[in-house]
Amino acid sequence: MDQPLRIVIAKPGLDGHDRGAKVVARALRDAGHEVIYTGLRRTPEQIIETVRDEDAILLGLSSLSGAHGHLFPRICETLREHDMGDVIVFGGGIIPEDDWPPLFAAGVRALFGPGTTSEEMVEFIATAVKRDDAGVGHGAGWHWNQSA
Amino acid sequence: MMRVWGTAQDGIGTNQREGETLDERFDAASSGDRRALARLLSSIENGELKVEEPQRPASDGNSIALTGPPGVW
Amino acid sequence: MLHEWVDHGLRIAVLAVDPSSPRSGGALLGDRVRMRIVDDADRKDSVYVRSVATRKTSGSVPLVVREMAFCLLHVGWDKVVIETVGAGQSEVRCAAVADRIVLVEGPARGDGVQAEKAGLLELADAVIVNKSDLDGAQRHADELRESLHLGHEDAPDVLLVSALHGTGVAEASSMLLTLEQSTRAGRARWRERLLSHHERQLLEHSKFDTLLSSIEEGLMSFDDAYAQLRNGNE
Numbered sequence: 086m087d088q089p090l091r092i093v094i095a096k097p098g099l100d101g102h103d104r105g106a107k108v109v110a111r112a113l114r115d116a117g118h119e120v121i122y123t124g125l126r127r128t129p130e131q132i133i134e135t136v137r138d139e140d141a142i143l144l145g146l147s148s149l150s151g152a153h154g155h156l157f158p159r160i161c162e163t164l165r166e167h168d169m170g171d172v173i174v175f176g177g178g179i180i181p182e183d184d185w186p187p188l189f190a191a192g193v194r195a196l197f198g199p200g201t202t203s204e205e206m207v208e209f210i211a212t213a214v215k216r217d218d219a220g221v222g223h224g225a226g227w228h229w230n231q232s233a
Numbered sequence: 234m235m236r237v238w239g240t241a242q243d244g245i246g247t248n249q250r251e252g253e254t255l256d257e258r259f260d261a262a263s264s265g266d267r268r269a270l271a272r273l274l275s276s277i278e279n280g281e282l283k284v285e286e287p288q289r290p291a292s293d294g295n296s297i298a299l300t301g302p303p304g305v306w
Numbered sequence: 307m308l309h310e311w312v313d314h315g316l317r318i319a320v321l322a323v324d325p326s327s328p329r330s331g332g333a334l335l336g337d338r339v340r341m342r343i344v345d346d347a348d349r350k351d352s353v354y355v356r357s358v359a360t361r362k363t364s365g366s367v368p369l370v371v372r373e374m375a376f377c378l379l380h381v382g383w384d385k386v387v388i389e390t391v392g393a394g395q396s397e398v399r400c401a402a403v404a405d406r407i408v409l410v411e412g413p414a415r416g417d418g419v420q421a422e423k424a425g426l427l428e429l430a431d432a433v434i435v436n437k438s439d440l441d442g443a444q445r446h447a448d449e450l451r452e453s454l455h456l457g458h459e460d461a462p463d464v465l466l467v468s469a470l471h472g473t474g475v476a477e478a479s480s481m482l483l484t485l486e487q488s489t490r491a492g493r494a495r496w497r498e499r500l501l502s503h504h505e506r507q508l509l510e511h512s513k514f515d516t517l518l519s520s521i522e523e524g525l526m527s528f529d530d531a532y533a534q535l536r537n538g539n540e
């Protein structure tokens with residue numbers, strides 16, 4: 086069997102609800118992955134340190150507060166600065182479709198809204214890790230979502 | 234001291250950066266590169282790297298297990 | 307406790323072991339959330355926390371944890387703390403890879419010292435009873451002392467601490483740094499290590515799954531299959 090993938094699920098920003106993040110974490114666990122959950126209100130630096138120390142290949146960011154606009158790109162940029170361009174970043178929460186293009190341009194590979202099934206997320210992960218251009222270091226380019 | 238060897242066919246495993254030797258990886262981890270350290274540990278975890286224990290392991294108290302039922306600390 | 311050690315100038319690595327789901331093979335690794343020291347700007351460079359899942363072949367985890375601990379010490383970390391939760395067999399085995407084993411308990415729950423803890427108590431070099439601010443902590447410490455002293459001269463120390471209020475933490479931290487391995491626990495520890503090693507040998511045998519199926523389907527006797535596994539890989 087393949088080794089389980091190590092995935093960090095993080096909540097940057099100040100909103101205090103992590104039910105969604107925990108549901109995602111459990112769904113990915115049930116799909117056979119090792120999920121490291123960081124807890125609420127993490128700074129970009131704390132999130133990146135966790136990804137680094139835990140040797141995670143995927144980073145899932147959850148945002149309900151509207152902070153995704155500047156926090157997600159900043160996290161992507163910091164990963165690149167720290168020579169961690171192979172990490173694959175995806176996002177979820179409440180993110181209006183109008184906000185998608187700049188996030189994809191920053192290197193986020195998928196955005197999942199409240200209605201997303203765990204099957205879709207699992208499929209995204211399986212697809213992304215097989216590609217050689219999914220890491221955040223490749224900047225804008227391939228992304229999962231068809232629209233935007 | 235410690236003996237280390239790779240078991241994966243291509244040397245030290247999938248987490249290896251291009252052109253990086255095992256020695257370089259240990260050196261990087263020793264000099265504080267935490268990403269190198271994290272990758273080294275993954276290689277051990279995935280069974281790509283084996284670390285042989287010394288014949289008479291020093292019992293110097295440098296590894297400490299804390300264990301107990303959930304919810305007590 | 308990590309704070310105390312770091313403030314003594316030590317660099318500490320933590321291996322936080324959590325169980326994998328036997329069904330999916332996945333795991334939720336949440337121990338980091340509790341370790342706020344990784345967010346402490348002045349101390350975080352002296353602390354490395356790595357979550358470790360027990361994965362499917364839980365029998366080989368203890369040896370993997372041991373190899374990881376060796377590696378961390380080899381590259382310059384001063385202490386490796388192996389943290390496991392629960393008193394099941396895999397937790398006992400993981401604990402047994404460490405040089406020193408400390409059992410962390412809470413206040414008494416009115417059921418005395420349970421038999422399932424016997425394995426861990428046998429291995430422990432010291433026992434810490436946390437939450438000394440709560441009722442029953444003192445009583446549980448007394449119960450543990452009593453049970454540890456049954457038939458043993460060199461029973462481990464039992465310390466009361468309150469992580470919440472910080473009482474006893476400094477004492478416990480310095481006690482752990484100078485803790486001697488109890489001779490009583492040495493044999494039990496080697497026993498666990500031998501058992502883990504044996505289990506890993508069997509699990510890593512190239513025909514393990516094939517032989518398992520053969521037994522299941524009645525194509526081979528248990529004894530014959532085991533004999534093949536013990537003969538090692540061809």
